[in-house]
Amino acid sequence: MRLSLLALLSLASSVFSLPTEPHAGPPPARQQQAERRGEGGWGPAVQDPGTIVSLIPVRGADAALYAWTREGQDWEKLKRIVFVIHGKGRDPWNYLNHTTTALQDAIAAGQPVTDDEVGIWAPSFWNNQDGGAWPWDEATQQPTSNLLVWSGNEWQDGGNSIYPSGLNLSSFEVLDNVVSFFSNRAIFPNVDSITFSSHSMGSQLLQKYAFLGDIPQGIPSLRFAIGNLGAFTYFDDQRPSNVGGAEPVEQCGDYNDYRFGLNNVDSTIEYGSPTPNRELLLERFKSRTFHLLLSQNDDGPGNLQCAAKTQGDSHRTRGAAWWEYMNGPMGGWPANHTLDWIPDCTHDDLCVFRSAQAQVRLFLNDSMQQPSFMPNGPVNNLWSAGSVQWARGANATQAMPTGTTLSTAALQTYIPSSTTSGASGNATQAGGRQQTNGQVSSTNAAGATATTAMQTLVLGAAMVGAGLLLV
Numbered sequence: 001m002r003l004s005l006l007a008l009l010s011l012a013s014s015v016f017s018l019p020t021e022p023h024a025g026p027p028p029a030r031q032q033q034a035e036r037r038g039e040g041g042w043g044p045a046v047q048d049p050g051t052i053v054s055l056i057p058v059r060g061a062d063a064a065l066y067a068w069t070r071e072g073q074d075w076e077k078l079k080r081i082v083f084v085i086h087g088k089g090r091d092p093w094n095y096l097n098h099t100t101t102a103l104q105d106a107i108a109a110g111q112p113v114t115d116d117e118v119g120i121w122a123p124s125f126w127n128n129q130d131g132g133a134w135p136w137d138e139a140t141q142q143p144t145s146n147l148l149v150w151s152g153n154e155w156q157d158g159g160n161s162i163y164p165s166g167l168n169l170s171s172f173e174v175l176d177n178v179v180s181f182f183s184n185r186a187i188f189p190n191v192d193s194i195t196f197s198s199h200s201m202g203s204q205l206l207q208k209y210a211f212l213g214d215i216p217q218g219i220p221s222l223r224f225a226i227g228n229l230g231a232f233t234y235f236d237d238q239r240p241s242n243v244g245g246a247e248p249v250e251q252c253g254d255y256n257d258y259r260f261g262l263n264n265v266d267s268t269i270e271y272g273s274p275t276p277n278r279e280l281l282l283e284r285f286k287s288r289t290f291h292l293l294l295s296q297n298d299d300g301p302g303n304l305q306c307a308a309k310t311q312g313d314s315h316r317t318r319g320a321a322w323w324e325y326m327n328g329p330m331g332g333w334p335a336n337h338t339l340d341w342i343p344d345c346t347h348d349d350l351c352v353f354r355s356a357q358a359q360v361r362l363f364l365n366d367s368m369q370q371p372s373f374m375p376n377g378p379v380n381n382l383w384s385a386g387s388v389q390w391a392r393g394a395n396a397t398q399a400m401p402t403g404t405t406l407s408t409a410a411l412q413t414y415i416p417s418s419t420t421s422g423a424s425g426n427a428t429q430a431g432g433r434q435q436t437n438g439q440v441s442s443t444n445a446a447g448a449t450a451t452t453a454m455q456t457l458v459l460g461a462a463m464v465g466a467g468l469l470l471v
C-alpha cells in the first residue's frame with residue numbers, strides 16, 4: 001500500500017506517538033504489517049517502547065539509512081557500537097529487541113560489560129515492497145524522503161539503491177558511511193570498537209563487505225560477528241565435492257558467478273570497480289577481524305539456488321565447508337578470525353545472539369575476545385575434518401576480477417543536522433546529543449519548557465524520519 005501525503009501526516013504522528021503500556025506480543029499494527037508483507041508492503045514502522053529512530057547520514061545529506069536505537073542513552077558514554085542488520089525480513093524492531101535482550105543476558109551473566117557503554121543500532125535496508133515504511137506520494141509516484149530503498153534483495157550483495165532517485169548507492173558504500181558515522185568523535189567521543197553483526201541474509205552482505213569493502217580506517221576498530229549465512233562468496237572456483245550434501249559443480253554452470261563466487265563481480269556491482277584480484281581480496285579479508293557464528297542444529301536448507309547447493313545442503317554444512325575452504329585451499333584459518341559453534345540453536349537469531357559465545361563477540365571489548373568455541377571440532381562432527389576434496393567447474397574462472405590495487409574509502413566527517421528523534425518527547429529520557437544546524441549541542445534541559453522544546457525537536461526529526469523532508 002502506498003501512502004498519500006495526507007496519510008504521511010498520520011504516519012508522522014503514529015511513528016512517534018507516545019507508547020502507552022508494554023505489550024505482550026506484537027502490537028496490532030505490527031501484526032498487520034507482518035500480514036501485509038508481500039501484498040503491497042509495510043505500514044508505518046511502528047515504534048516499540050524504549051526505542052528511537054536514528055537516521056544514519058549517507059553521502060552527506062543526500063541520503064539516510066533508516067535505523068532504530070535505544071532511547072535514553074548518553075552517546076558520549078558509548079564505548080562500543082553493535083550495528084546489527086536484519087535478515088531477509090527487514091525487521092529492525094526484532095533485531096534491536098533481540099540484541100538488547102542478549103545484552104541484558106550478558107550483564108545478568110556477569111560478563112564484563114555495562115548497559116550504558118554499548119550502543120545498538122538496527123538499520124533497515126528497505127525494499128520496494130516496504131512502501132509505507134518509507135513514504136511515497138501517490139500523485140507524483142515518487143518517494144518524499146531521502147530514505148534509502150533497494151529493489152528486492154539487492155542490498156545483500158552491494159547492489160545499488162533505487163531511492164533516493166539517481167544516487168545509485170551501493171549498500172557497501174552505505175556501510176562505509178556507517179563506519180564514518182560511528183567514528184565521528186564530535187558525536188561519539190569514546191567509541192573504541194564497532195561490531196557489524198547479523199544473522200542470515202544480512203550476514204551475506206557483511207561477509208562480502210569484509211573483503212570487497214574499501215572500509216575507511218576509523219579511530220574505532222571494526223569487527224564482524226555474523227551468523228548462519230544462506231550461502232558464502234568463495235574466493236575462487238573450488239567447491240567441496242564429497243561432504244555436506246554439496247551438489248556437483250557440473251550441475252550448475254554459473255556456480256562461481258557473483259555472489260556465490262567472484263566471476264562477473266565488476267559487471268554486477270559498481271562499487272569498488274575494478275575489483276581487486278582474489279589474492280588481494282584474500283589478503284584484505286585475512287587482515288580483518290572476523291567472527292563466524294554457526295548454530296550446531298541449523299539444518300535449514302537456506303538458499304535453494306543451485307549455486308548455493310554446490311556449497312552444501314544446509315546452513316551448517318555450508319558453514320563447515322567454508323571453514324575447510326579457508327583452512328585448506330585458502331592457506332589456513334586467518335589469525336584474527338574465530339569460529340563458534342553455538343549449542344542448542346537452529347536458524348534463530350535470538351537464540352544465537354543470546355548464547356555465551358555471541359555475547360563475547362557482540363558486547364565485550366577487543367582485549368576480552370576469546371578463542372574459537374568448537375566443542376565437536378571445527379566441522380562440528382559433520383565429517384572427518386580435513387577430508388574434503390575440491391572440485392572445479394569447466395568455465396568457472398572466465399570473468400574473475402583483475403584489479404591490482406586495494407583502496408580505502410575516505411572517512412566522512414559530516415555532522416548531520418539531526419541524527420536522533422525521541423519517541424516519547426521526554427527530554428530527560430532522550431538524553432544523548434542532538435545535532436542542530438551543524439553544531440553539536442547537548443540536550444540536558446528539564447521541566448515543562450524543556451519538554452516543549454524537545455517535542456519541537458522530536459517533531460522536526462520525525463518529519464525527517466517519516467519522510468516529510470523533501471529532497
Ligand SMILES: *[C@@H]1O[C@H](CO)[C@@H](O)[C@H](O)[C@H]1NC(C)=O
Binds near residue numbers: 024025050100
Ligand atoms: C522484546 O519484545 C518482547 C515482546 O514484545 C517484550 O516483552 C520485551 O520486553 C522486549 N525486550 C526488549 C529488550 O525490548
Ligand SMILES: *[C@@H]1O[C@H](CO)[C@@H](O)[C@H](O)[C@H]1NC(C)=O
Binds near residue numbers: 112113365366367368
Ligand atoms: C576491556 O574490558 C575489561 C573488562 O571490563 C577491562 O578490564 C579492560 O580494561 C578493557 N580494555 C580496554 C582496552 O578497554
Ligand SMILES: *[C@@H]1O[C@H](CO)[C@@H](O)[C@H](O)[C@H]1NC(C)=O
Binds near residue numbers: 166167168
Ligand atoms: C543511476 O542508474 C540509472 C539507471 O541505471 C542511470 O540512468 C543513471 O545514470 C545512474 N546515475 C548515476 C549518477 O550513476
Ligand SMILES: *[C@@H]1O[C@H](CO)[C@@H](O)[C@H](O)[C@H]1NC(C)=O
Binds near residue numbers: 399
Ligand atoms: C559458465 O557457463 C554457464 C552455463 O553453463 C553460465 O551460466 C555461466 O554464466 C558461465 N560463467 C562464465 C563466467 O562465463
Ligand SMILES: *[C@@H]1O[C@H](CO)[C@@H](O)[C@H](O)[C@H]1NC(C)=O
Binds near residue numbers: 286287288
Ligand atoms: C590481528 O589483529 C591485530 C590487532 O588488531 C593486528 O595487530 C594484527 O596485525 C592482526 N593480524 C593479522 C594477521 O592481520
Ligand SMILES: *[C@@H]1O[C@H](CO)[C@@H](O)[C@H](O)[C@H]1NC(C)=O
Binds near residue numbers: 427
Ligand atoms: C521523563 O523521564 C524521567 C526519567 O526517566 C521520568 O522520571 C519521568 O517520569 C518522565 N516524564 C514523562 C512525562 O514521561
